Amino acid sequence: GIQVEQSPPDLILQEGANSTLRCNFSDSVNNLQWFHQNPWGQLINLFYIPSGTKQNGRLSATTVATERYSLLYISSSQTTDSGVYFCAVGQGAQKLVFGQGTRLTINP
């Protein structure tokens, strides 16, 4: 099956810093989503981005499908950005395979 690798596994930053999270995948995909899981377990969808670039406030994402990677950018980090960021990819209609996640800690 498709493999999803996220880096770095852990990231600790001060409030106000910028960060880049990476997601590599082993095969072509037609579905790629970024999620944020807060400390209480709620998964929030950040982007549906199988290709191209999108921005939403301080967050943006770019997927280069031909090179099989996606990047999530977080600018001017806030403590509420802490949590685990997951990249999930799919080749079919519905099945998503999640990466292991990047655990982000933003210190005040």
Next chain:
Amino acid sequence: DTEVTQTPKHLVMGMTNKKSLKCEQHMGHRAMYWYKQKAKKPPELMFVYSYEKLSINESVPSRFSPECPNSSLLNLHLHALQPEDSALYLCASSQAGRGLAGVPDTQYFGPGTRLTVL
């Protein structure tokens, strides 16, 4: 409204009990999902319903029995579980139940049910 609700929030059950988890969405989505997430691990897909029919079963043990009574509701019936089944159970829904071309199949997750099996 992009809300998926799940009940109960927490559940503690013995290995001989029968219980059910419930999930509801009112976004008109035609695909609904059950995921299992162990601590410090990513979610793992268990089941997918598309247009109220089971379309994916990821070789889940029969002690987990899904049910989709209508397009808004999804249940997960639990029977004779093992302690290793303790986990966070997440429900999700998405619009494109048949992977329609050009339709973003964004998945929206509920808050989960934290299950402990004693």
